[in-house]
Structures are given as structure tokens and as C-alpha cells.
Amino acid sequence: MKIYVTRKTHFAAAHRLYNPNFSDEKNNEIYGLCNNPNYHGHNYILEVTVCGEPDPETGYLIDLKKLKEIVEEKIIKYVDHKNLNLEVDFLKGIIPTAENLAFAFWKRLENEIPSGKLYSIKIYESERNIVEYRGE
Amino acid sequence: MKIYVTRKTHFAAAHRLYNPNFSDEKNNEIYGLCNNPNYHGHNYILEVTVCGEPDPETGYLIDLKKLKEIVEEKIIKYVDHKNLNLEVDFLKGIIPTAENLAFAFWKRLENEIPSGKLYSIKIYESERNIVEYRGE
Amino acid sequence: MKIYVTRKTHFAAAHRLYNPNFSDEKNNEIYGLCNNPNYHGHNYILEVTVCGEPDPETGYLIDLKKLKEIVEEKIIKYVDHKNLNLEVDFLKGIIPTAENLAFAFWKRLENEIPSGKLYSIKIYESERNIVEYRGE
Amino acid sequence: MKIYVTRKTHFAAAHRLYNPNFSDEKNNEIYGLCNNPNYHGHNYILEVTVCGEPDPETGYLIDLKKLKEIVEEKIIKYVDHKNLNLEVDFLKGIIPTAENLAFAFWKRLENEIPSGKLYSIKIYESERNIVEYRGE
Amino acid sequence: MKIYVTRKTHFAAAHRLYNPNFSDEKNNEIYGLCNNPNYHGHNYILEVTVCGEPDPETGYLIDLKKLKEIVEEKIIKYVDHKNLNLEVDFLKGIIPTAENLAFAFWKRLENEIPSGKLYSIKIYESERNIVEYRGE
Amino acid sequence: MKIYVTRKTHFAAAHRLYNPNFSDEKNNEIYGLCNNPNYHGHNYILEVTVCGEPDPETGYLIDLKKLKEIVEEKIIKYVDHKNLNLEVDFLKGIIPTAENLAFAFWKRLENEIPSGKLYSIKIYESERNIVEYRGE
Numbered sequence: 001m002k003i004y005v006t007r008k009t010h011f012a013a014a015h016r017l018y019n020p021n022f023s024d025e026k027n028n029e030i031y032g033l034c035n036n037p038n039y040h041g042h043n044y045i046l047e048v049t050v051c052g053e054p055d056p057e058t059g060y061l062i063d064l065k066k067l068k069e070i071v072e073e074k075i076i077k078y079v080d081h082k083n084l085n086l087e088v089d090f091l092k093g094i095i096p097t098a099e100n101l102a103f104a105f106w107k108r109l110e111n112e113i114p115s116g117k118l119y120s121i122k123i124y125e126s127e128r129n130i131v132e133y134r135g136e
Numbered sequence: 137m138k139i140y141v142t143r144k145t146h147f148a149a150a151h152r153l154y155n156p157n158f159s160d161e162k163n164n165e166i167y168g169l170c171n172n173p174n175y176h177g178h179n180y181i182l183e184v185t186v187c188g189e190p191d192p193e194t195g196y197l198i199d200l201k202k203l204k205e206i207v208e209e210k211i212i213k214y215v216d217h218k219n220l221n222l223e224v225d226f227l228k229g230i231i232p233t234a235e236n237l238a239f240a241f242w243k244r245l246e247n248e249i250p251s252g253k254l255y256s257i258k259i260y261e262s263e264r265n266i267v268e269y270r271g272e
Numbered sequence: 273m274k275i276y277v278t279r280k281t282h283f284a285a286a287h288r289l290y291n292p293n294f295s296d297e298k299n300n301e302i303y304g305l306c307n308n309p310n311y312h313g314h315n316y317i318l319e320v321t322v323c324g325e326p327d328p329e330t331g332y333l334i335d336l337k338k339l340k341e342i343v344e345e346k347i348i349k350y351v352d353h354k355n356l357n358l359e360v361d362f363l364k365g366i367i368p369t370a371e372n373l374a375f376a377f378w379k380r381l382e383n384e385i386p387s388g389k390l391y392s393i394k395i396y397e398s399e400r401n402i403v404e405y406r407g408e
Numbered sequence: 409m410k411i412y413v414t415r416k417t418h419f420a421a422a423h424r425l426y427n428p429n430f431s432d433e434k435n436n437e438i439y440g441l442c443n444n445p446n447y448h449g450h451n452y453i454l455e456v457t458v459c460g461e462p463d464p465e466t467g468y469l470i471d472l473k474k475l476k477e478i479v480e481e482k483i484i485k486y487v488d489h490k491n492l493n494l495e496v497d498f499l500k501g502i503i504p505t506a507e508n509l510a511f512a513f514w515k516r517l518e519n520e521i522p523s524g525k526l527y528s529i530k531i532y533e534s535e536r537n538i539v540e541y542r543g544e
Numbered sequence: 545m546k547i548y549v550t551r552k553t554h555f556a557a558a559h560r561l562y563n564p565n566f567s568d569e570k571n572n573e574i575y576g577l578c579n580n581p582n583y584h585g586h587n588y589i590l591e592v593t594v595c596g597e598p599d600p601e602t603g604y605l606i607d608l609k610k611l612k613e614i615v616e617e618k619i620i621k622y623v624d625h626k627n628l629n630l631e632v633d634f635l636k637g638i639i640p641t642a643e644n645l646a647f648a649f650w651k652r653l654e655n656e657i658p659s660g661k662l663y664s665i666k667i668y669e670s671e672r673n674i675v676e677y678r679g680e
Numbered sequence: 681m682k683i684y685v686t687r688k689t690h691f692a693a694a695h696r697l698y699n700p701n702f703s704d705e706k707n708n709e710i711y712g713l714c715n716n717p718n719y720h721g722h723n724y725i726l727e728v729t730v731c732g733e734p735d736p737e738t739g740y741l742i743d744l745k746k747l748k749e750i751v752e753e754k755i756i757k758y759v760d761h762k763n764l765n766l767e768v769d770f771l772k773g774i775i776p777t778a779e780n781l782a783f784a785f786w787k788r789l790e791n792e793i794p795s796g797k798l799y800s801i802k803i804y805e806s807e808r809n810i811v812e813y814r815g816e
Contacts, residue, residue, distance in 0.1 A: 099469055
């Protein structure tokens with residue numbers, strides 16, 4: 001009996017898409033408005049999914065309050081109301097595209113799940129732009 | 137041509153998370169507020185997904201009105217505006233966590249799908265807490 | 273410059289609609305499934321709106337973190353994961369229809385708003401059933 | 409590092425479900441209200457998901473603005489504010505069920521994705537009726 | 545104690561915006577894509593709000609199940625899965641803009657509300673386009 | 681026949697809440713995390729409502745495509761993917777709280793509405809924090 005359990009959270013952050021190895025022209029061509037040197041920002045939605053067999057005694061795969069706390073402790077408190085280019089140690093040297101955020105968040109969480117295994121990190125950068133990483 | 141067809145429905149129910157084999161302390165430790173002996177409740181969202189090849193003549197995998205009726209007949213009329221601990225025969229002896237509900241709903245539906253096969257039962261216990269079972 | 277500021281929160285609760293002065297028949301006739309003596313429940317959404325002139329120095333009518341804390345302190349901690357018929361002192365003797373909840377919540381909050389005045393209490397009992405009270 | 413990137417778009421269209429090889433009785437029996445000869449319509453939501461490895465230099469699997477343009481060019485401009493039975497060349501001879509739309513949209517897009525591969529076409533015909541095709 | 549009670553419903557319909565007194569050029573100029581002679585369609589969301597004093601004995605302004613039935617009986621069954629230009633008697637001679645629909649629905653309902661008074665008809669023609677009429 | 685017509689749009693921006701006349705301590709005390717000197721950001725939702733009598737010939741109060749263009753031209757192109765503290769001329773010297781944004785957007789739009797009058801500017805800074813200004 002394999003179950004998927006998802007906890008949805010939010011954070012608000014500023015970022016800029018910019019590769020220091022590219023010329024200004026290339027940065028503008030690739031990232032467009034997202035390359036604004038004064039930053040822009042988003043209300044990110046983060047869905048963390050854990051997969052595994054529920055404990056037959058408790059009926060829980062993982063207590064969602066516990067999962068919420070882990071996501072808060074390992075991710076949200078580092079990124080909420082922050083600048084993703086300047087202030088997040090585990091994002092240093094990483095261009096903060098949603099793709100790269102999903103991968104970096106996976107790395108932060110994969111060894112922190114006390115029961116079941118991390119299955120997916122899904123990020124809604126906006127209502128219409130969504131990225132998912134499943135550890136493959 | 138394998139298609140996934142999903143019907144979304146709702147039900148409102150009361151429940152309590154409690155294992156009679158645990159001490160009161162252990163029940164409180166594990167289930168916290170969800171262990172309230174006077175119950176609490178939710179507006180559950182239920183997504184039932186069927187998977188298979190559409191009929192080339194009708195273009196339907198399954199008529200969604202038909203799928204809606206099956207879900208109503210086999211699940212919703214038993215759980216909507218009910219107490220999940222006291223009033224649902226097919227949940228007797230089951231701690232009504234979302235994990236266990238997903239599994240129990242799967243059992244209720246797996247042999248009732250007239251075309252295609254049941255692929256997933258997904259339950260939103262709240263906007264932020266989501267559980268899925270895919271029969272694995 | 274009159275501004276309306278709204279904070280949205282959630283709570284999950286069990287309730288039953290039942291008037292002890294009515295016969296069982298009348299209770300069933302009026303409240304239908306909502307009269308289930310074993311209770312049912314909802315994820316309620318609560319929107320509290322405050323209205324007034326922002327402070328020209330801060331640009332805030334009211335700090336929404338502050339408003340959130342007031343709503344938590346005066347309402348949410350009393351009703352979340354509770355039985356609205358049995359466990360909430362300020363609802364004693366009140367039939368917990370959404371209409372009556374909106375009025376009772378108004379009474380709890382109207383004198384607690386530190387800047388601006390309470391303008392509206394809006395309750396979504398379900399996605400499709402919504403009630404509002406504006407103190408009129 | 410395999411990433412799934414989704415772009416959500418919308419279109420509004422009229423359609424009728426009807427198979428010219430069926431008798432009127434059979435069309436009514438199978439399609440019910442959806443067989444109205446004067447048409448009805450929907451606000452369709454379309455989610456297109458692409459899957460692959462992000463470019464390590466840009467951090468993008470695919471620029472979502474680019475993906476948006478492709479979906480506009482190959483699908484939306486043909487179906488938005490159109491009659492799906494009468495006006496869409498690539499739907500000629502196809503009963504416009506959501507199942508058949510998902511398959512037809514896949515065919516329109518599968519060779520148009522410049523980086524990564526098409527992974528899924530998901531169509532919400534209404535809030536409660538959802539169909540997905542993954543090219544299997 | 546004046547309460548506002550809202551019931552949200554849905555319907556799917558085809559329509560065309562077109563004034564027979566205008567030239568084709570003027571129809572195209574004013575209505576653009578909405579003037580497609582083959583129709584297009586929407587999933588309309590309809591919110592009906594009633595306002596008044598709740599019955600102190602029941603705690604209800606109006607039973608929302610009753611309000612739902614009235615909206616079904618007087619509006620939804622006439623417009624759902626229909627063509628708004630061709631098939632709805634009470635829309636004959638009316639250009640089916642959301643503005644005109646809101647007014648026509650008000651007329652259908654204003655004398656049908658058994659307790660309280662009709663306060664508002666709100667129509668979401670799409671997620672982003674919303675129209676309201678309050679009987680003023 | 682007075683109708684309210686609303687157009688919903690989005691923009692993503694960075695900002696910081698900070699009053700240069702306050703000490704650092706006071707800025708931190710009042711704005712908390714929102715005072716981060718490196719900025720944070722949001723996906724803002726903006727709802728612009730116009731009120732008036734529809735044209736009896738067209739059935740439109742205002743063409744929503746036209747209203748969308750006005751909002752794009754006068755607001756969105758100045759604030760989308762921008763830093764609200766540094767880059768928006770019409771926000772110079774204004775602390776970019778949602779309250780102040782609503783007022784500033786009203787000033788930008790109030791004389792630009794070609795039919796009907798501006799009725800409301802509503803801003804969702806996040807899903808749970810909402811501000812409205814109605815010109816009073």
C-alpha cells in the first residue's frame with residue numbers, strides 16, 4: 001500500500017535571472033524581463049510530496065504537521081521574504097530559475113524525511129508556470 | 137492511446153483520529169488536535185482517476201456523468217454529512233486518516249469501473265494537505 | 273482615503289444544525305443532512321475585513337500580521353479542530369449556522385481592532401455556500 | 409536531473425458531441441445534453457508539460473515564454489473563440505471529446521518542442537472534469 | 545442583523561455577440577472574436593446573493609439548498625448546455641453579454657426569493673472577466 | 681441599470697517596506713521581514729472594477745479587452761517584473777504597501793476609463809492579504 005502525501009506551502013521572494021558568464025546582451029536575450037538588475041519577485045507555491053507505506057498502527061505515512069515543520073526549518077525560513085540571489089547560502093552560485101530551485105530544495109530535503117521517501121518537489125512560480133523535480 | 141480521466145467531487149464529514157490500542161497520552165502525542173473526542177471536520181475534495189483507451193466510436197474513455205454517479209453511489213452517499221468514525225460501514229475499524237480513506241475508497245471503486253481501470257484516488261483533506269493512492 | 277484590508281484564514285470544525293425547541297421531525301425538515309446527531313464538518317474559510325484611513329507615515333491601515341494574530345487569538349484557537357456545538361463558550365446556545373457564526377465572530381472582534389473599524393465577516397462554509405455580515 | 413515544466417493556458421470554445429454514424433437516439437443516449445445541435449461551450453484550461461534536462465548554463469529546461477508562444481501558435485489561435493466541430497482543420501472528422509482534444513493537441517505539439525520532450529497534455533473541460541494524455 | 549447569503553453555481557453555454565442592427569463591420573469592430581457566427585462558449589460561474597435578517601429560530605436567512613433549487617429551476621435548467629442566442633426564451637432579443645445576462649437573471653429571480661431579498665447577481669464569464677448587477 | 685464590470689490581471693514585482701524618516705529599529709519593528717533591504721517580491725493580483733450603465737445598443741458597459749489594454753498601458757507595463765521602490769515613476773516617494781499601491785493605481789486610472797466610472801481597485805498581495813480602495 002504505497003501512498004503519496006503532499007504538503008503545500010508558500011513563500012514570497014525576490015530574484016533575478018542572470019548568468020555572470022554571459023554578456024549583458026545574452027542575459028537579456030535569454031532571460032528578458034527576468035534579468036532586471038533591480039530584481040522582481042513572486043509568491044512561490046511549494047508542494048513537497050513524500051511516498052511510502054503508512055504505519056498500520058497510526059494510519060499515517062507521515063504526520064503532515066511534522067512534514068510542514070521540516071519544510072519550514074530546511075527551506076521556508078531561508079527563502080521567505082528573502083532575495084534568492086543574495087541571501088540564501090544553499091543557493092549560492094545557482095541561477096534561481098524554478099528548475100534550479102526545485103533541484104536545490106530536493107537536495108535540502110531528501111535526507112530529512114523521517115518516514116517514507118521524498119517523491120517530488122513542485123514549484124508554482126506563478127499561477128501559469130510550474131516546475132517539478134522527482135529525483136530522477 | 138492511453139488516457140487519464142478525472143472526476144472531482146466533494147463531501148463534508150466529521151472525524152476523529154484515535155487508535156483504541158494506544159493510551160490517551162500516545163493518542164494525543166500522535167494525533168494532537170485531530171484526536172479531539174468531540175470530533176472536528178473537513179470539506180474533503182475527492183478526485184477519482186480512471187485510465188484506459190477511449191472507445192474510438194464515442195471518443196469517451198468513460199462518460200464522466202456515469203463516473204460521477206458511481207462515485208456518488210459507492211462513496212459520497214455514505215460519507216457526506218456523516219461521522220467517519222461512527223456511521224460508515226466500510227470504514228469500521230479503520231482510523232480515518234486521509235491515507236486510510238484513500239485506500240478504503242479504492243477498494244470500494246476498483247471493481248465498479250465499467251470502462252478503463254481505476255488509476256488513482258486523491259483526497260484533499262484541506263487546501264494544503266493532500267493524499268493519493270494509485271493501487272500499488 | 274478609505275481603505276478596506278482583508279485577512280483570510282481557515283479553520284476545520286464539526287457541527288450539527290439542531291434547535292432543541294423543535295421536534296425531531298421539524299429539525300429534519302429544516303436542516304436535513306445537517307441535523308445528523310453524530311455531526312459532520314467543514315473546512316471553513318474566514319475573511320475579516322477592516323476599513324479606515326491608512327497611517328500616512330507607515331502606509332498601513334493595519335499590519336496584516338497583527339490582524340492575523342487578533343483573529344487567531346479571539347476566534348481560530350477557539351474553533352479550529354473543535355465541535356462548534358459543544359466546545360465553544362462564545363457559541364453556547366447558538367445554532368451554528370454560518371449566519372450565526374458570522375454574527376458571533378463579529379461580536380468577538382468588533383472591539384479588538386486597533387486601527388480602523390471592523391467592516392465585514394465573511395464565511396465560506398463550502399466552496400459554494402457563503403455568508404457575510406457587515407455589522408448592519 | 410530530469411525536470412517537468414508546465415505552462416497553463418486557456419481558451420473558450422463551442423462544441424457538440426455527436427457521431428454522424430449513430431442514430432439520433434444513440435447520440436442522445438451517449439452524449440445527453442452535450443449532443444445539443446445548437447452547441448454549448450466551455451472555458452477550457454490547457455496544461456502542456458515538457459520533460460527533460462535543464463541547460464546547465466541557463467538553468468532552463470525551456471523558456472516558458474517560448475513554450476507559451478508555441479502553444480499559442482500551434483493550438484490556441486486555432487481553437488480560442490471557435491467552434492470545435494466546424495472551424496478547426498486539425499479536428500476535422502474528430503468528435504471533440506476532451507479525450508480526443510488531448511490526443512489531437514499532442515499531435516500538434518510533439519514535434520514542436522525545441523528542448524526537452526512533450527510529456528503531457530492535460531485539459532480541464534470544467535472545474536470537475538479533467539482529461540490527460542501522456543503519449544503512451 | 546442584516547446578512548448576505550451567496551450560492552455559487554455553474555453552467556456551460558455557447559453564445560455569440562452580435563447586434564442585427566449593426567453592419568458586419570461594426571459587429572466585428574465592437575465584438576471582435578466574440579462575434580464568431582459559429583459561436584464560442586464558456587463555463588459561466590453564477591453567484592446569487594440574497595440579503596436580509598435571519599430567522600431567529602432557525603438561524604437561517606434562507607436554506608441554501610432551497611436557494612440552489614430556485615436558481616436551478618429558474619435559470620440553470622434553461623441555460624446549461626444551451627445556446628444563449630437561440631434557445632433561451634427569456635433571452636430572446638437580448639445580446640448575451642455578461643451585463644445583459646446579469647440583468648436578465650435578476651429579473652428571473654427577483655420575485656422568487658422566499659425569505660430575504662435578492663441583492664446581487666454576479667457572473668464570471670471567465671476567470672478574469674466578471675460582471676455584477678445589484679438591482680440599482 | 682447600474683453594472684459593475686471587473687477585469688483581473690497579474691504582475692510580479694520586488695519591493696521593500698521602509699520609511700527613510702524612521703530609524704532602522706522602527707522600520708524593523710513596523711515592517712518586520714518586509715523591511716529586508718535586499719527586497720522580496722510577490723505575484724500581485726489586480727482587480728479593476730468599473731461601474732455604470734451599459735450601452736443599450738452594444739450591451740457592454742465597457743469592452744473588457746479595452747479595459748485590459750488600459751490597465752496594461754497605465755499600470756502593468758510600469759510595474760511588472762520591476763522593483764516598486766526603485767523603478768516606477770508614479771510610485772516615487774511612496775512606501776509600496778498594498779494600501780498605497782491601490783491608491784496610486786486609482787490615480788493612474790480614474791481619468792482613463794472611457795465609459796462608466798472607476799469603482800474599485802483591489803490588490804491581492806498574497807492569497808491571504810487583500811486590500812481595496814473605492815475612491816472614497
